[in-house]
Structure formats: C-alpha cells, structure tokens
Amino acid sequence: MSAIPSLRRSSRMVQRNLIVYKHTWRVIFTGFFEPLFYLLGIGFGLGGMVGDVGGIPYSAFVAPGLLATSCMNGAITDGFFNIWFKLHHQKTYDGILATPMRVPDIGFGEMLWAMGRGSIYAAAFISVVLLMGETAGPRMILSRWAILALPGAVFACAVFSAMGLCATTFVRKVHDFDIAMGLVVMPMFLFSGTFFPITQFPKPAQWLIQVLPLHHGVEMLRQLTTGAVDVGILVHIAYLALIGAVAFVVAMQRMERSLIK
Amino acid sequence: MIGAIRMVQRNALVYRRAWRGSVFFSFLQPTLFLIAMGVGVGRLVNRGDASLPAGVDFLDFLAPGLLAAACMQTASFESSWPISGKMTWQRTYEAITATPMRIRDLVFGELAWMAVRLSTVAIAFTAIITLFGVPRSPLVILAVPAAVLTGLAFSAPIIAYAATRKRDHFNGLFRFIITPLFLFSGVFFPIARLPEPLQTVAWFTPLFHGVELVRGLTLNTLESPAWLIHAAYLVSLTVIGIGASLWAFRRRLHA
Amino acid sequence: MPSTAEPFIRARNLTKRFANFTAVDSVSFDVQPGEAFGFLGPNGAGKTSTMRMIGCASPVTEGELHVIGMNPRTEASRIKARLGVVPQQDNLDAEITVRENLLMYARYFDIPGPIARRRADELLEFVQLSERANAEVESLSGGMKRRLTIARALINEPEVILLDEPTTGLDPQARHVIWERLYRLKRRGATLLLTTHYMDEAEQLCDRLVVMDKAKIVAEGSPRQLIEQYSTREVLELRFSDEVRAQLDGRLSGLADRIEMLPDRTLLYTGDGERTLEQVHTRNIPLESALVRRSTLEDVFLRLTGRTLVE
Structure with missing residues (x-):
C-alpha cells in the first residue's frame, strides 16, 4: 500500500515548513540554547565538583552526550506536537493529499525537515563546544575523529526524527505528549549515559539502558569526540539504523491508515 | 472570597479530567533528576573534593533544590499557557x-488553585526525598510552605504576563528564564562556584532564595537573618505579581 | 441523457463500506465534460463518501470508478493533478498566509514559481481576497476561508472541480457571493461536481443531479425533470391551530394529488394552488395561514424519502 517517497515531492514539505518558519525562525534559533545551558550548568558548574571521568574531563564527557540530546530535541521535541496538530486538528495533510502529493511524500518530507532542524542544532552545538574549548578551555573535542561527529549527529537526527514521527502517530490526546515526554524523552535524556557512565548501574539496569536509542547516539558521538573509537561503534550505528528504519516504516503505515479512510 | 473559591472549584473540575499529564510533569521529572543527578552524578561528585556547605552529600544538597525548582516549574507552566488560553482562546x-464574579475573585482564585496544586507537588516530593533519607530535622515540614511560596513568587508575575499576551510567547520564557534559573540558581551547585559577576545576578533571582529557604529548612542549616531575607524577597515578588495580575486582568476584561 | 462524449467520471455499482456501516451502496452515474452535476441529499446520505472516492482521498471498496479515464486505485496522483477539491471542512494551512496557501499548493502540483505567482494573484482577485493576501488564515471569516479554499482548488487549472457542501454554514450573503463565482466557473466550461443539502443551491447550479438517501441514489435528472416527475407544479402550504389539526382526518381528502402532513405544516400537492385554496375555504376549515408556491427539489425529496432535507 505505502509507496516509496519521492525526494522531489518530499522536499515540497520542507519548503512548506520553511515558509512557516520564515514567520517564526526564532524558535529554531532558540532550540539549541537548551543543551548549551546544560553544558554550562552541569558540564562546567556541577562538573567543577567532579574531576575526571574515565580519564577525561567531565565537560568533555558530557559534551557529546548533550550533542546527542540536541539531536533528539531538534528532531523530536520541537516537531512532535506540530506534526500531530497538523495530522488531527488542522487537517493540513488532508488538504495536501488532494494534490499529487502522497502520504509517504508528506511523512518523509516532515522527517527531512525535523532532521534538518536537529542537524542545525547539532552543528551549532559542535561549533560552540569547539570555540569554547579553544578560547576558554578545557577542551571538549579530544580527537581528529571528531570530524565525523557532524555526519554522525546528522545520522542520529535522521533516526530520532523517524522515531518522533512514529511516536506522533500513536498520540491520541494532547495529554499523551506530557506522558511521552515524562516517561520516554526525559528518562532517556537523564539515563542514557549523558551525564554519567551507565556502568554505575547494576547489570540488569544497564541492559535496559542499552535498549534506549539515545544511549547509542551518546556512545557513538562520545567515541568520535574523545577519540576512543573501537569496533563497538558499528554496533551503535547498526542499532540506530535498525530503529530508524522500523520507526519510519511503522510511521508511514500508521499515517496512511489515519489519513486514507 | 467565595468568588475565589468558585474559581478553585472550576479549575478542580477541569483538573479531574487532565491530572495524569501534570502528575508526570510535577513529580516524575524531579524524581528522575534526583536519581540521575543525585545518585548517578552524585557518586562522581563525592569522589572529588566537593566543597558542599555543612559537608552534606551531593544527593542531600540537590534534593531540596529540586523541590524548590519543581514548584517553580509547575507554577510557571500552569500560569502561562492555561491562563492565556482562558483569557484569549476559550x-x-x-x-x-458576566456573572457576579469580580476580577479579584478570578486572580485570587487562580492563585489559590495554584497553591493547592503546588502543595500536592511539594508534599509528594518531600515524601520522596524523605524516602531517600535527605531531611535532617522535623523542620522539613516547613519546607512544604516554603516551596509553595517559591512557586507563587513565579506564578503571580507570570499570570500577569500571560494575561497580557494575545498569543503564546512562552517558549522564550521557558528557554531563557526558567531553564537557566533551574541550572544556575544553586540547585545543582553552590552559586559561589559561578564567576564573580554572575554570582550577584544569581543572588537576585527568585529561585535562589527559594532554594536557600527550602534547603535550609530541609537540612537544618538556616541562619537567622538570612531566612527572613529569602522569605521577604519571595513574598514581595508574589505581592507585586498579584498587583500586576489585577491590573492586567482589568485591562483585558474591562476594556 | 444521451452521452455525447466519453464521460469524465463513470461510476458503476460504486460502494464504500467502513468497519460497521455502508456509506455508499452500489451507486452508478456518469458525469459529462462541462456539466454541473449535483448530489442532493441529507447529512449521512453518502454524498461526501462518494466525493472522497472520486477525489482519490478514500479507497473504493467495491465497484468501478473512472475519473478522467483513469483508475483511482492505481493512478491517484495523476488524477489528483487534474482535479480541484473543495472539501466539506476547510483544511487550509493555518500556519501560513492567504497568498502563501495558494503558492504552496501550486508547488504540490509542481507548478513553477512564476506561473504560480501569476495564478495566485489572479485567483485572489477572482475570489475577492486580494486585499487579504498577506493576512493570516485564522483572521478570515467563514465565507472568506471558503472562497480561499475555492481559489486553492483552482490553482492547477483543474478539469473537474469537486465541491463538498460549498456553502454549508455560511450566511446568506456569503453564500450568494460563492454561488456567483461558481456560476462564472460553470460558464467558462468547467466541470463541477457538488454535494449539497440545500435545494436552492442544487436548483441554481446543477444541470443534472442525483438524489441520494441512505447510501443509495433514489432519482436522477435535471432539477426541472425531477420536479415534473416527482411533484406537481404548485404546492399549497397550510397551517392549522392544534385543535383543528387534531380533528382534521379526512376533511382534506380529494383536494390534492398528494397530501403531506409535516409537524409544523400541511402540504397539498396540486396543479393549481389558488383553486385548491378556494376549495379548502368552501369546506370551512379554519386556517392560521396559507401559502401557494412552486414545487422545489425539497418536495421531490420529501416525495422520494418521506423526509425533509434539512431537519
């Protein structure tokens, strides 16, 4: 039933969102401050009381975690509600579906948009981290591998945006968002190894954490920014790719079902 | 007074149908922060040469801070979108x-309802930190009203702001005021660790006074003139906020 | 009606079933190019479901449907490229301005920028919204939103325009503005398909229509044909006091071809209303009021289904 999205038609969705954000670009601009504030508050403020973690300064430990978080924020948090509202309340997609655009075009377009927004946050975050490390110190980018952190972050954004789109199709009421944020996004943010190594937890809890996509995003990006790259990075990448692909297929099917009756 | 109670009744009626989401928002978030930061990061902190006041554990230091912050966040959230929604959209x-209710019934009613909501948040989270063995004295009972007061000091001015807004402009409020306050007002680390000029800025933020008051009562470290300053600051902000709310409501509804 | 060309839309035993009910039950009809074709019926008759199937917004459950010679199942995008759709509920893009709605819609049809801009401005002129071009959609009145939706449906210069209840919920003045614009489109030779439960709308705009009730087509023809076939030339509407009404039985018999007792009035179907009224007077039946009027599609519907259109 569901067809392969067309890149040309999907880009129309991105274009549409660009027009919307022409009026409200400040929102894009401000989204990246949140991880930055956390970097300053937790990485430096609280980090000043911490010392090294696994041989690297605490701020260098937290920075890639927050980079992954900003991918998630950009791709999920900020777009989540908006897509749902268009799906169920404004009937925007119904209007678009009266044209040659198809459901996969719309879905993939929204995903591209979310991915782009997450990538902008990520690029801005990397730049700030690099700049702060060079001027004020301490350095948070410890290796040349970090050159791959941006493509890595874009990849993570793609995965999170597919997850966000998928999750949106399950939301029935506005209050479900609070539940999703409280039960999924917030715990992922706090327990994915963003702020402390998950080895602090007992084994079963670690296994649980290893299910979380953000954990793999954090680990992947941390390997790249600290230079502690090993074969394990392939596992993280493969897991993320799998989750992203499944989420995308499920999202498309569910969107198709709720839009075509 | 009766009018204000009617307003509380109305909000309670609505809340009966929508409490689940706010439960997560109000209790779960601080609890998750307590576990992640207090326990997870806390272990890293205790290994270093931490310089926490009165030599407490990081978890004990953090918990009352999160209590005050939870009230700030709940109060800010509940005073922004819901108020402007009731003013503009609904x-x-x-x-x-159009009934015998007066403007001040609306304003005091909303604040009374806020106090009820904040009390539930404060009592629940105080119970949680008690489970973690944080409180050092029975004075922790007083941390509940102190946390509620902290919330009201945010709620009253934000209600005034929300009442003047035609469309929601609260993203900026949360991203540039509430989040930085949460991170830099002494919840996670003593403000003495901030660079010199920022310490002064932090001292003037309402959350700092809320955190100091709640932490002092929880850990029994309160000093005599200081607590008065904290409380007076929060009460003044609440009173100013109420005045501003009355003005804003009158301007919107009696124009 | 003899078909002069390949029909633009051809439906045979077209059926739409949802999980627990049948919305459209085996309907068949043809729409010719340049025709204004109407679906008249009360809410829930299956008009919208039929329109949605034609617009490729809803899959056909059973039967045959061809739109501009193509099958909606396999060629939805190509059909949609040549249709203009005005849905029952406006689904304008509320986050962008009036003009941007038209420009963006043009992009969905792959219409190049310069052409899109020219058409958008022409269409805003056509629906009298030029002055609101940069306004937000939310600031428009109901009638303006409707006009914008119509303009949006015309952005791809469609060969067929589907209008689902184009004027429902609008005040009389706004309705007349829309009728006037639709009439212009019709004169330009556009093929119009519209659903309505307003008989005056159907009479004004439709060359030919089908009457739908309970998922089926119950009659088909031009408005005049339908009235001639299913009603008399004139109708005498009588109102009685409650007491008179209660003891009316039989006192009106033989006065008209057909008598309908509605809750608030009694309708006598007759060739000459004035004469029938005189006969009522001679029988000494006390009246509260009397009105002679021409038959309308409302009467046709009442005859066919035993119910009124708007309840």
Missing part, C-alpha cells in the same frame, strides 16, 4: 465576568 474569564 474566553473563560470573559464568560465568568
């Missing part, structure tokens, strides 16, 4: 002022 207030 026109609830307009409908209510």
Whole structure:
C-alpha cells in the first residue's frame, strides 16, 4: 500500500515548513540554547565538583552526550506536537493529499525537515563546544575523529526524527505528549549515559539502558569526540539504523491508515 | 472570597479530567533528576573534593533544590499557557465576568488553585526525598510552605504576563528564564562556584532564595537573618505579581 | 441523457463500506465534460463518501470508478493533478498566509514559481481576497476561508472541480457571493461536481443531479425533470391551530394529488394552488395561514424519502 517517497515531492514539505518558519525562525534559533545551558550548568558548574571521568574531563564527557540530546530535541521535541496538530486538528495533510502529493511524500518530507532542524542544532552545538574549548578551555573535542561527529549527529537526527514521527502517530490526546515526554524523552535524556557512565548501574539496569536509542547516539558521538573509537561503534550505528528504519516504516503505515479512510 | 473559591472549584473540575499529564510533569521529572543527578552524578561528585556547605552529600544538597525548582516549574507552566488560553482562546474569564464574579475573585482564585496544586507537588516530593533519607530535622515540614511560596513568587508575575499576551510567547520564557534559573540558581551547585559577576545576578533571582529557604529548612542549616531575607524577597515578588495580575486582568476584561 | 462524449467520471455499482456501516451502496452515474452535476441529499446520505472516492482521498471498496479515464486505485496522483477539491471542512494551512496557501499548493502540483505567482494573484482577485493576501488564515471569516479554499482548488487549472457542501454554514450573503463565482466557473466550461443539502443551491447550479438517501441514489435528472416527475407544479402550504389539526382526518381528502402532513405544516400537492385554496375555504376549515408556491427539489425529496432535507 505505502509507496516509496519521492525526494522531489518530499522536499515540497520542507519548503512548506520553511515558509512557516520564515514567520517564526526564532524558535529554531532558540532550540539549541537548551543543551548549551546544560553544558554550562552541569558540564562546567556541577562538573567543577567532579574531576575526571574515565580519564577525561567531565565537560568533555558530557559534551557529546548533550550533542546527542540536541539531536533528539531538534528532531523530536520541537516537531512532535506540530506534526500531530497538523495530522488531527488542522487537517493540513488532508488538504495536501488532494494534490499529487502522497502520504509517504508528506511523512518523509516532515522527517527531512525535523532532521534538518536537529542537524542545525547539532552543528551549532559542535561549533560552540569547539570555540569554547579553544578560547576558554578545557577542551571538549579530544580527537581528529571528531570530524565525523557532524555526519554522525546528522545520522542520529535522521533516526530520532523517524522515531518522533512514529511516536506522533500513536498520540491520541494532547495529554499523551506530557506522558511521552515524562516517561520516554526525559528518562532517556537523564539515563542514557549523558551525564554519567551507565556502568554505575547494576547489570540488569544497564541492559535496559542499552535498549534506549539515545544511549547509542551518546556512545557513538562520545567515541568520535574523545577519540576512543573501537569496533563497538558499528554496533551503535547498526542499532540506530535498525530503529530508524522500523520507526519510519511503522510511521508511514500508521499515517496512511489515519489519513486514507 | 467565595468568588475565589468558585474559581478553585472550576479549575478542580477541569483538573479531574487532565491530572495524569501534570502528575508526570510535577513529580516524575524531579524524581528522575534526583536519581540521575543525585545518585548517578552524585557518586562522581563525592569522589572529588566537593566543597558542599555543612559537608552534606551531593544527593542531600540537590534534593531540596529540586523541590524548590519543581514548584517553580509547575507554577510557571500552569500560569502561562492555561491562563492565556482562558483569557484569549476559550474566553473563560470573559464568560465568568458576566456573572457576579469580580476580577479579584478570578486572580485570587487562580492563585489559590495554584497553591493547592503546588502543595500536592511539594508534599509528594518531600515524601520522596524523605524516602531517600535527605531531611535532617522535623523542620522539613516547613519546607512544604516554603516551596509553595517559591512557586507563587513565579506564578503571580507570570499570570500577569500571560494575561497580557494575545498569543503564546512562552517558549522564550521557558528557554531563557526558567531553564537557566533551574541550572544556575544553586540547585545543582553552590552559586559561589559561578564567576564573580554572575554570582550577584544569581543572588537576585527568585529561585535562589527559594532554594536557600527550602534547603535550609530541609537540612537544618538556616541562619537567622538570612531566612527572613529569602522569605521577604519571595513574598514581595508574589505581592507585586498579584498587583500586576489585577491590573492586567482589568485591562483585558474591562476594556 | 444521451452521452455525447466519453464521460469524465463513470461510476458503476460504486460502494464504500467502513468497519460497521455502508456509506455508499452500489451507486452508478456518469458525469459529462462541462456539466454541473449535483448530489442532493441529507447529512449521512453518502454524498461526501462518494466525493472522497472520486477525489482519490478514500479507497473504493467495491465497484468501478473512472475519473478522467483513469483508475483511482492505481493512478491517484495523476488524477489528483487534474482535479480541484473543495472539501466539506476547510483544511487550509493555518500556519501560513492567504497568498502563501495558494503558492504552496501550486508547488504540490509542481507548478513553477512564476506561473504560480501569476495564478495566485489572479485567483485572489477572482475570489475577492486580494486585499487579504498577506493576512493570516485564522483572521478570515467563514465565507472568506471558503472562497480561499475555492481559489486553492483552482490553482492547477483543474478539469473537474469537486465541491463538498460549498456553502454549508455560511450566511446568506456569503453564500450568494460563492454561488456567483461558481456560476462564472460553470460558464467558462468547467466541470463541477457538488454535494449539497440545500435545494436552492442544487436548483441554481446543477444541470443534472442525483438524489441520494441512505447510501443509495433514489432519482436522477435535471432539477426541472425531477420536479415534473416527482411533484406537481404548485404546492399549497397550510397551517392549522392544534385543535383543528387534531380533528382534521379526512376533511382534506380529494383536494390534492398528494397530501403531506409535516409537524409544523400541511402540504397539498396540486396543479393549481389558488383553486385548491378556494376549495379548502368552501369546506370551512379554519386556517392560521396559507401559502401557494412552486414545487422545489425539497418536495421531490420529501416525495422520494418521506423526509425533509434539512431537519
């Protein structure tokens, strides 16, 4: 039933969102401050009381975690509600579906948009981290591998945006968002190894954490920014790719079902 | 006074149907922060040469801070979108002022309801930190009203702001005021660790005074003139906020 | 009606079933190019479901449907490229301005920028919204939103325009503005398909229509044909006091071809209303009021289904 999205038609969705954000670009601009504030508050403020973690300064430990978080924020948090509202309340997609655009075009377009927004946050975050490390110190980018952190972050954004789109199709009421944020996004943010190594937890809890996509995003990006790259990075990448692909297929099917009756 | 109670009744009626989401928002978030930061990061902190006041554990230091912050966040959230929604989108207030209810019934009613909501948050989270063995004295009972007061000091001015807004402009409020306050007002680390000029800025933020007051009562480290300053600061902000709210409501509804 | 060309839309035993009910039950009809074709019926008759199937917004459950010679199942995008759709509920893009709605819609049809801009401005002129071009959609009145939706449906210069209840919920003045614009489109030779439960709308705009009730087509023809076939030339509407009404039985018999007792009035179907009224007077039946009027599609519907259109 569901067809392969067309890149040309999907880009129309991105274009549409660009027009919307022409009026409200400040929102894009401000989204990246949140991880930055956390970097300053937790990485430096609280980090000043911490010392090294696994041989690297605490701020260098937290920075890639927050980079992954900003991918998630950009791709999920900020777009989540908006897509749902268009799906169920404004009937925007119904209007678009009266044209040659198809459901996969719309879905993939929204995903591209979310991915782009997450990538902008990520690029801005990397730049700030690099700049702060060079001027004020301490350095948070410890290796040349970090050159791959941006493509890595874009990849993570793609995965999170597919997850966000998928999750949106399950939301029935506005209050479900609070539940999703409280039960999924917030715990992922706090327990994915963003702020402390998950080895602090007992084994079963670690296994649980290893299910979380953000954990793999954090680990992947941390390997790249600290230079502690090993074969394990392939596992993280493969897991993320799998989750992203499944989420995308499920999202498309569910969107198709709720839009075509 | 009766009028204000009617407003509380109305909000309670709505809340009966929508409490689940706010439960997560109000209790779960601080609890998750307590576990992640207090326990997870806390272990890293205790290994270093931490310089926490009165030599407490990081978890004990953090917990009362999170209590005050939870009240700030709940109060800010509940005073922004819901209030502007009732003012602009749903026109609830307009409908209510067509009855014998007066403007001050609306404002005091909303604040009374906020106090009820904040009390539930504060009591629940105080219970949680008690489970973690944080409180050092029975004075922790007083941390509940102190946390509620912290919330009201945010709620009253934000209600005034929300009542003047035609469309929601609260993203900026949360991203540039509430989040930085949460991170830099002494919840996670003593403000003495901030660079010199920022310490002064932090001292003037309402959350700092809320955190100091709640932490002092929880850990029994309160000093005599200091607590008065904290409390007076929060009460003044609340009173100013109420005045501003009355003004803003009158301007919108009696224009 | 003899078909002069390949029909633009051809439906045979077209059926739409949802999980627990049948919305459209085996309907068949043809729409010719340049025709204004109407679906008249009360809410829930299956008009919208039929329109949605034609617009490729809803899959056909059973039967045959061809739109501009193509099958909606396999060629939805190509059909949609040549249709203009005005849905029952406006689904304008609320986050962008009036003009941007048209420009963006043009992009969905792959219409190049310069052409899109020219058409958008022409269409805003056509629906009298030029002055609101940069306004937000939310600031428009119901009638303006409707006009914008119509303009949006015309952005791809469609060969067929589907209008689902184009004027429902609008005040009389706004309705007349829309009728006037639709009439212009019709004169330009556009093929119009519209659903309505307003008989005056159907009479004004439709060359030919089908009457739908309970998922089926119950009659088909031009408005005049339908009235001639299913009603008399004139109708005498009588109102009685409650007491008179209660003891009316039989006192009106033989006065008209057909008598309908509605809750608030009694309708006598007759060739000459004035004469029938005189006969009522001679029988000494006390009246509260009397009105002679021409038959309308409302009467046709009442005859066919035993119910009124708007309840």
